[in-house]
Amino acid sequence: MKPVKEFQEIAWVEMTPDVYDGPNCDQIKPQWTGAFKDDMDSENGLGSISFDAKHFPPGAKIVVSVPCCPECGAEPELCQSDDSCDFDWDFWARDTYQ
């Protein structure tokens, strides 16, 4: 039996926060936007997403990638807990998802 060597991406989901949430429109509310191959519609504003295993073939993988800090190179959670880096992720989110 030949080993499977290649995988094809079929779904992309991005955490695209609503940066105008709250009474003063200044809160950042986490939400997902999802897009599936061969499905031109993307769904946004999702509080949570589910991947029902029966809709996927055996061997399907779900990969989550996070942005790396442009200043220190660390992922956001580590960057924010590192006092030596002052990259402003809230500012970045507002600038990116306004």
Ligand SMILES: [Zn+2]
């Ligand atoms: Zn950083």
